[in-house]
Amino acid sequence: MTTEALHWSTDGCTIAAALEVVGDRQTFLVMREVLTGVRRFDDIRELTDMPRQVLSNRLTRLVDEGLLRRHTYTEPGRRPRQEYRPTDKGLDLYPVVLALLEWGNHYAGGPEGAPIRFVHRDCGSDVRLVPRCETGHDIDQPRQIVPRPGPGAQPRFSSA
Amino acid sequence: MTTEALHWSTDGCTIAAALEVVGDRQTFLVMREVLTGVRRFDDIRELTDMPRQVLSNRLTRLVDEGLLRRHTYTEPGRRPRQEYRPTDKGLDLYPVVLALLEWGNHYAGGPEGAPIRFVHRDCGSDVRLVPRCETGHDIDQPRQIVPRPGPGAQPRFSSA
DNA sequence: TGGCTGAGTCTGTCAACTGGACTTAGACTG
DNA sequence: CAGTCTAAGTCCAGTTGACAGACTCAGCCA
Numbered sequence: 001m002t003t004e005a006l007h008w009s010t011d012g013c014t015i016a017a018a019l020e021v022v023g024d025r026q027t028f029l030v031m032r033e034v035l036t037g038v039r040r041f042d043d044i045r046e047l048t049d050m051p052r053q054v055l056s057n058r059l060t061r062l063v064d065e066g067l068l069r070r071h072t073y074t075e076p077g078r079r080p081r082q083e084y085r086p087t088d089k090g091l092d093l094y095p096v097v098l099a100l101l102e103w104g105n106h107y108a109g110g111p112e113g114a115p116i117r118f119v120h121r122d123c124g125s126d127v128r129l130v131p132r133c134e135t136g137h138d139i140d141q142p143r144q145i146v147p148r149p150g151p152g153a154q155p156r157f158s159s160a
Numbered sequence: 161m162t163t164e165a166l167h168w169s170t171d172g173c174t175i176a177a178a179l180e181v182v183g184d185r186q187t188f189l190v191m192r193e194v195l196t197g198v199r200r201f202d203d204i205r206e207l208t209d210m211p212r213q214v215l216s217n218r219l220t221r222l223v224d225e226g227l228l229r230r231h232t233y234t235e236p237g238r239r240p241r242q243e244y245r246p247t248d249k250g251l252d253l254y255p256v257v258l259a260l261l262e263w264g265n266h267y268a269g270g271p272e273g274a275p276i277r278f279v280h281r282d283c284g285s286d287v288r289l290v291p292r293c294e295t296g297h298d299i300d301q302p303r304q305i306v307p308r309p310g311p312g313a314q315p316r317f318s319s320a
Numbered sequence: 321t322g323g324c325t326g327a328g329t330c331t332g333t334c335a336a337c338t339g340g341a342c343t344t345a346g347a348c349t350g
Numbered sequence: 351c352a353g354t355c356t357a358a359g360t361c362c363a364g365t366t367g368a369c370a371g372a373c374t375c376a377g378c379c380a
Contacts, residue, residue, distance in 0.1 A: 010207045014264030014274045015192050015257065021268070023185035026337095032175050036307040041358050047170045047316075051338055056359060079346040081357065089267055091302040095259040095289050097175065098305075103256060104174030107249055108181070113311030114174045120293035121304045129255050130290045133280035142251040144281045145258075147196040151273030156207075186368095201327050211369055216328060239377040241326065 008149050009156040021065050022093065026050055027058050028100075031086075031093055034068060036116060039083040059084055067093070094118075098129050168309050169316040181225050182253065186210055187218050188260075191246075191253055194228060196276060199243040219244055227253070254278070258289050 010016065022028050029048040038044055045055050062068040067090035074080045098118060105114050118127045131139040139145060170176065182188050189208040198204055205215050222228040227250035234240045258278060265274050278287045291299040299305060 017268035018260040018264035025183035094302040099255040099259045100178040104178035108177035115313040117310040121306045125294040134285040142254040150277040153275040
């Protein structure tokens, strides 16, 4: 019953690499706000309820990582302000946000339903994530998904 | 240009609720291991490179939250050991894992490719996540996804 | 009896988060 | 022009959490 997975190292794991960028709660909440259209410092701070210092830190890092970019804009009769807008790299996190939203709706949702949903711009109906294999089968049961070593898999040398 | 999103509170956000459970790097790495078939304490510890205390803490919490369950099993001639197995609630995190994997492959992958992939058990080909709206349109551009207040949305009272 | 091993617990150090006060730069007010 | 308002931070002290490494405990085996 030894699992094959044990023989492979996790070096270079791209899940870990992704978590390195967005793997903490606060960073992810910032992305949630930006992807739902909230883009100014104090608005994000209020909606995520995080200390200014942490928000400042996270925004700087997300800009450095290329998920957000700063955009200065000026409303008439006001001084210039900063907005944080998602880049393509940031927008591509939508599936992660959707996956978490679906899981949360299923397992952590209250009776009144989620306060947010994501819809198809063209038709207005809700967006769901469908796991599908490249042969074209839709997969409705997670047990139909199984792990395999990928192209970059390296044998694991047990450190004994 | 004022965004509508500003007028809605994030109370009850199911993304935040999901992050409350799996929103830190270490917890998520544990789920990655369990979902790839690595289920014993010391194996997880070695592959995730985390301190025992942190792993112990995370495993206990994941069991308490119902994503994992402990399973005692005995190899012949060895004393009983614990395994951590995913529950249905844990298995349903597959889409989140897949979404992070895809993002990581795209933006953080090395030239040699990911060390892990997930395939359809029946046909063996790679599983991808396809965002699709409930009307049936596949969505290939993240910009076609837009946020809307959900059924549980509450007006936001600016705290001035 | 004593040793091995998987799965932890204990302890001290050090980095990160937290809440609250302070700072800065434009624009507007009198 | 001096004073005020606001968005977007920075600074500071206290507490929490991660980390590394040593120690513990329970079965099994020689």
